[in-house]
Amino acid sequence: MTDHLPILLLLSPLFGALVCVLFGKGNSKNAWIVSMISLGISSILSVFLLLKVLSIKAGDIRYRMGGWDPSSGYEVGIELRIDILAALIVLAVTLVGFINTIYSKTRVPAEVGEKGPFFYALIQLLIVGLCGIIMTNDAFNLYVLIEITSLTSYALIAMGNRRAALSSFNYVIMGTIGASFYLLGVGYLYIKTGTLNIDDIHTYLENENLWTSQSIIVAFILIMLGVWTKMALFPLHGWLPNAYSYAPSMTGTFMAPLMTKVMVYVMIRVMLWLFGADFVYSEDSVWSELIVWMSVVAIVAGSFLALARNDIKKMLTYLIIAEVGYMVGGAWLNSLTGQAGAFYHILSDAAMTFCLFIAASIVIIRTGESRLNAFDGLFRKMPLTMIGFTIGGLSMIGLPPTCGFFSKWYLISGGIESGHWEFVVALLFSSLINAVIFFKIFERAYFGKIKGIKEEVSVADIDMIPAEGIKSVPASMLIPLFISALSVLILGIMNKNLFSWISNALKMING
Amino acid sequence: MKFFGLLSVIIVGFLLLSATKDFPNWGDEDSPANSGPVSSFYIEKTEEKTKVPNMVTAVLADYRGYDTMFETVVIFIAGIGIIAVLRTYGSNESIPKNQVGDEGAGLLARMTCSLILPFIQLFALYVVAHGHHSPGGGFQGGVMLGASYILLALAYGLARAKSCFSEKRTLVFAALGIFIYVGWGVLCLVMGSEFLNYSALDSILPGGVEMARSHSMLAVEIGVALTVTAIMFSMFSNLSTKGRLDKGL
Amino acid sequence: MDIIIASFLEDSIVPKFNYWIYVILMMIGLYAMITKNNLIKKLIGMAIFQTAIILLYVSVGVKADANIPIISHHGEKDHVEHAQNENLDSASEASSHHGSKKEHHVIDKNKFANPLPHVLMLTAIVVGVSTLGLALAISQKVHGSFGTLEEDEILDQLRPGGYD
Structure with missing residues (x-):
């Protein structure tokens, strides 16, 4: 049965979604139970999948859909391919999904009302899509799954207030452009190679030596443009801040840690597996240097924009944009340490963004205020929430026991190894700005005066969230916060193991 | 904004055209896509391996059946996404008076509809069932079947169509369709083979391994058709009433 | 000059006209998506963009003298009946009907x-x-x-209340 682990962990949330839809309107409680069960199963299966991949010393798990064997060396069906990297991210996705469902328990009735079952169905389908993206080895199947994640996120975001609907519309436009560019790129590759399997495309390009062909270069640029739009790399980031900050809070807490990171994973996969390191980092290509500089711009711009925001969630979303710059830059450094650092940062960023978003949502819901002055005096009133927020913030700054320190460490050493000093400087600079941002909040929270419940909620944007006043936070919101804060620390403590797993897996592809 | 838009569109256009100079010509039989091993395998081996003369259906429902499963899920997501975004429950005040009410369209349109509806539905079922042998399949047939209910709603009013296909029923049908598709794949798992490996079902389906594949394609196409029918009607009824599901266009 | 244009026409446009049409359609769609003020017009642009991609894929699968990818048995009907008369004892006609003469x-x-682009585009149409x-x-x-539905009017409405 362990052969079928990859597909079983996809099917569990898929069936869960079908059952949730059958509950129809209003039955949020049952839908919650169903999605807890289905995502719990899925998380357990992904732990087993990781253990199984780790037990295989070399290579990866392949799973052929429909049992179609290759014909004259080319895959005719669709193939799944799971290595350590994929298994780690699948585990992160399913765990975040599961923990976020705990968080959703009290928020769903408050924020989406009777449509709760549809919310749970959509979020489970989103998890199906994300896990599918990570595991598939077929370029076109990847497109279909990207569209599954996009469509579910459009709907999940638009379930919020009127600003959310408008941001979701912009996301539809940008997301469709991104996905269509990806599809065009795949089309160009198909025209030149006649196959859609990622490994087969690579083999064909290698055999025919098509690396200098204009159409392959254009295909590469198109796929990169598409993926960058989806992951909100700096000049293409326009849709992200509004979409994530106006979405219902439990949508934001799920999508902010995962969506951009999975697309970064797709980018690394396209770079190293589909095209190969020789083509991507080749000396005579124009892009290698350019993209590291683009990531530097993204890091600096994201940090500055975050510093300028007075809205908690907006600030966090601009920090995500800076983090995307870290990962893109790390992947393009042309050093194994840099790639491993980028990959490590996918995991640690997922953990710390999750932690920060949950903490921020609790603060916003409890104080009824979405600006930074919500934090005034909160260490005294909401000490538990603030501990979680502090751990996430320290990780964002990059202080030692947390995972943020270690992933940044590897990114910086990658930058030094490959001589990209501008990237090192940008990382240190952005850490400095993060320190300014978070210590400003800590100061407010420690010394500021408590205002209590605000009389009038001036910001029209939070009209969906009732100001319930500062009182005890339900366990269903605190437990996810603590698990995520703990995972920030665990990912930091396990850095030796994680780094060796990741770099071993990357060594296999880099040769 | 307009200028930068135009500029970026032209840059993208040139980029795309610059790649076409080493592309195969129109109708080239020897291009990698047309003569490669994957395409040749589909053309030469499909009938031998699956006994389905329509290669498109075979590739869709068997070789790339995993893709098609997610395609059905995409339709399903669109349907429940529209409900999640748009549907409003409760009081149905403020119905614009200028909309055609529940009585639907005029006598002529209603008579015509009642005459052609059975034929549309019969043809849709034929398209679903005969998708292996002629152009057609679950998506095409499902869309036609969905269109027949939309026509009913246009001619006789949404209430009449909803009496055939209530909201609850659309959701059940949509979920059932995916359940058939995925369940068929799980059946293959249970029989000890890979997901969607229909050849494992030859012990419970008549006619050997090849016919098992052929029959399984029909089964999953029926699942697809159910989902598409339900979601098409659900999309129409929600979009045409702004999610109130009270009175149609 | 005329010769250059004529040779360009002969080498790059006429034999590859499908790519030109798709790029022009795609540019129209992308332009509408980026610059139009009305949300529905943006969506129309999106539909045009997606149609252009479908055109690209389908035009790739075309072969000069080929038919639709469905194996037709009408032409060989006599042959089939003949074969069936010869071996009258062949049981289970229904199941072996198609396979028997393929040998x-x-x-x-x-x-x-080429059937593959058609399948891919069926998926892309559904997604669209x-x-x-x-x-x-x-x-x-x-x-x-x-x-x-005008974007500028919506942004005007948002400006007083904390426009970013």
Whole structure:
């Protein structure tokens, strides 16, 4: 049965979604139970999948859909391919999904009302899509799954207030452009190679030596443009801040840690597996240097924009944009340490963004205020929430026991190894700005005066969230916060193991 | 904004055209896509391996059946996404008076509809069932079947169509369709083979391994058709009433 | 000059006209998506963009003298009946009907169009329809809460209340 682990962990949330839809309107409680069960199963299966991949010393798990064997060396069906990297991210996705469902328990009735079952169905389908993206080895199947994640996120975001609907519309436009560019790129590759399997495309390009062909270069640029739009790399980031900050809070807490990171994973996969390191980092290509500089711009711009925001969630979303710059830059450094650092940062960023978003949502819901002055005096009133927020913030700054320190460490050493000093400087600079941002909040929270419940909620944007006043936070919101804060620390403590797993897996592809 | 838009569109256009100079010509039989091993395998081996003369259906429902499963899920997501975004429950005040009410369209349109509806539905079922042998399949047939209910709603009013296909029923049908598709794949798992490996079902389906594949394609196409029918009607009824599901266009 | 244009026409445009048409359509769609002020016009641009991609894929699968990728038995009807009369004892006609004559009949792959692009584009069409449907629902929600579908008017409404 362990052969079928990859597909079983996809099917569990898929069936869960079908059952949730059958509950129809209003039955949020049952839908919650169903999605807890289905995502719990899925998380357990992904732990087993990781253990199984780790037990295989070399290579990866392949799973052929429909049992179609290759014909004259080319895959005719669709193939799944799971290595350590994929298994780690699948585990992160399913765990975040599961923990976020705990968080959703009290928020769903408050924020989406009777449509709760549809919310749970959509979020489970989103998890199906994300896990599918990570595991598939077929370029076109990847497109279909990207569209599954996009469509579910459009709907999940638009379930919020009127600003959310408008941001979701912009996301539809940008997301469709991104996905269509990806599809065009795949089309160009198909025209030149006649196959859609990622490994087969690579083999064909290698055999025919098509690396200098204009159409392959254009295909590469198109796929990169598409993926960058989806992951909100700096000049293409326009849709992200509004979409994530106006979405219902439990949508934001799920999508902010995962969506951009999975697309970064797709980018690394396209770079190293589909095209190969020789083509991507080749000396005579124009892009290698350019993209590291683009990531530097993204890091600096994201940090500055975050510093300028007075809205908690907006600030966090601009920090995500800076983090995307870290990962893109790390992947393009042309050093194994840099790639491993980028990959490590996918995991640690997922953990710390999750932690920060949950903490921020609790603060916003409890104080009824979405600006930074919500934090005034909160260490005294909401000490538990603030501990979680502090751990996430320290990780964002990059202080030692947390995972943020270690992933940044590897990114910086990658930058030094490959001589990209501008990237090192940008990382240190952005850490400095993060320190300014978070210590400003800590100061407010420690010394500021408590205002209590605000009389009038001036910001029209939070009209969906009732100001319930500062009182005890339900366990269903605190437990996810603590698990995520703990995972920030665990990912930091396990850095030796994680780094060796990741770099071993990357060594296999880099040769 | 307009200028930068135009500029970026032209840059993208040139980029795309610059790649076409080493592309195969129109109708080239020897291009990698047309003569490669994957395409040749589909053309030469499909009938031998699956006994389905329509290669498109075979590739869709068997070789790339995993893709098609997610395609059905995409339709399903669109349907429940529209409900999640748009549907409003409760009081149905403020119905614009200028909309055609529940009585639907005029006598002529209603008579015509009642005459052609059975034929549309019969043809849709034929398209679903005969998708292996002629152009057609679950998506095409499902869309036609969905269109027949939309026509009913246009001619006789949404209430009449909803009496055939209530909201609850659309959701059940949509979920059932995916359940058939995925369940068929799980059946293959249970029989000890890979997901969607229909050849494992030859012990419970008549006619050997090849016919098992052929029959399984029909089964999953029926699942697809159910989902598409339900979601098409659900999309129409929600979009045409702004999610109130009270009175149609 | 005329010769250059003529040779360009002969080498790059006429034999590759499908790519030119798709790029022009795509540019129209992308331009509408980026610059149009009305949300529905943006969606129309999106539909054109997606149609252009479908055109690209389908035009790749075309072969000069090929037919649709469905193996037709009409032409060989006499042959089939003949074969069946010869072996009257052959049981289970229904199941072996299609396969029996395939053994002595090799399929010429140049007689059939490439089926794979058709399958891929069936998927892309479905995705396009779903995106369009959902986007229309979202724009209805936008219209419901802002009362307009013009982007600048919506942004004007948002400006007093904490526009970013």
